[in-house]
Amino acid sequence: MMALPETQTKKIMKNLGKSPRHFRFIIALFLCMGAGVIQAKERLPNVILIFADDLGYGDVGAFYDDCPFETPRLDQMASEGAMLTRFYVPTPFCAPSRGTILTGRYPFRHTVVRNPAPDAGQNNIGLPSSEITIAEILKEQGYSTAMFGKWHLGHREQWLPRTQGFDEYQGILYSNDMFPVQMVRNEEVIEYPVPQGKLSQLYTDLTLDFVERKQEDPFFVYLPMAMPHKPLAVSDDFYTPDTPKNLYADVIAELDYSVGRILDRLEELKLDENTLVIFTSDNGPFFGGSSGGLRGMKGRIWEGGYRVPMIVRMPGTIPKGVVNPHPAATIDILPTICQLTGSPIPGDRVIDGTDLMPMLVDGQIKSPHEAIFGMSGAKLVVIQSDEWKLHVMNPGSVNMVSGPLEIARKRMNRRAPDGVTIIAPFEQADITEYPGISTGVEPSAMMLFDVRNDPGEQVDLADKNPRVVKRLKGLFDRMKAQIPDLPTAETEYLFTEESQKSGKLMRLIGGELRYDKIPNSQKHLLKE
Secondary structure (H helix, E strand, C coil): CCCCCHHHHHHHHHHHCCCHHHHHHHHHHHHHHCCCCCCCCCCCCEEEEEEECCCCHHHCHHHCCCCCCCCHHHHHHHHCCEEECCEECCCCCHHHHHHHHHHCCCHHHHCCCCCCEHHHCECCCCCCCCCCCHHHHHHHCCCEEEEECCCCCCCCHHHCHHHHCCCEEEECCCCCCCCCCCEEECCEEEECCCEHHHHHHHHHHHHHHHHHHCCCCCEEEEEECCCCCCCCCCCCCCCCCCCHHHHHHHHHHHHHHHHHHHHHHHHHCCCHHHEEEEEEECCCCCCCCCCCCCECCCCCCCHHHHEECEEEECCCCCCCCEEECCCEEHHHHHHHHHHHHCCCCCCCCCCCCCCCHHHHHCCCCCCCCCCEEEEECCEEEEEEECCEEEECCCCCCCCCCCCCHHHHHHHHHHHCCCCCCCECCCCCCCCCCCCCECCCCCCCCCEEEECCCCCCCCCCCCCCCHHHHHHHHHHHHHHHCCCCCCCCCCCCCCECHHHHHCCCCCCCCCCCCCCCCCCHHHHHHECC
């Protein structure tokens, strides 16, 4: 059985001894160590953080009985470790969520509250150098650090991954449908354009190579996969052209297989008992996926946009088959990793998260948070506490589609595969393949839901629970008062104002870390 480092053991025992409700965890900890005394261990634990892109709560079988996809390896991972069934991101969008999982801070604190997008001229957005990431913390402890996959926290030189504690980086700096789609290694473009069917396999191969090279040292790998973000794409081994309407299932199958490859290799190298593996997603699903019986989807502030799968595995430390139904969030990832590795949590700033290990070893341990908050853009909009969820702001539509179908389809397809610059299968999921449920009470401000018993947010209970509403609104207002005035993002949009109003994207040409190379076919749109 794996033993925890002595410094970590002292921290856990000191912190947990303060509250009687942690007696369960202390007992479970001793049981899962298989000994009455936790012995010191020289080797620091490794960490692999896998962050899927737009993976819905219902896209993983272990979380949803009616899951339309096969996920045997993720289901196995859940059975061999712990799953949190009410796990939340801070926002239903890509970049802010990524800033939070790396810093343990809500987006209004790390300031990335919107998505960088070079083809829309949104280039002046990035994670400030003053923010401290998991990679920077672990690097100070002697860890080798690497990141393979989607960054989306700034694509200018001052914000690239290796400025934030990563020794190595390879991937696409933003979403895989944003022009120009180019592969970057460290600070250099190494491939343009990029056949996207290779991304899941490539990022997994890079991770395995790094693990094998660094197996004698403590390592941290941040693996933000490209899939199942659109455009959906898979390798030849998983592509099923005979079922063209089943591309999303192919993508999930390869993502699941990739996680299995990593777990198998850790076992082969005898590293699995000393490696914490975390699997979760940056927000809810896009079209073609499944919100798992939840209302809403990516981009919407209903439960389907915020709640994501969460699985953690570390044999010998985390018992098998733990299912915890209490709320936690990606703000908790950094403190959990710090506690496990004996690393100091930054003390010069607010860290919104806390150590999740008690919840991971005992499914009956409740959330350490009095409340968890959700944002949309720069606004605080939602608060959760125990079973209650209060929509302070009107959540609006459950669907990202608005207006006539053909107009909406055209808008959604501005970054569709074209076979030249965005190379992926043409048979993408259609906007009619809505991933969530759309029934229930009409949306309005100050709706209260019991999401423990009504996860689909069907029945508003605000009128019957005025004291709960008052308590949550008070907590919400205190947190809202901490939000600073965040600057409006500057634009480097090169086209005319008329083009900008119409939503025209710049089909930028790649090959270099610059975002001003306009193809001949669009030069007539340039400002004079």
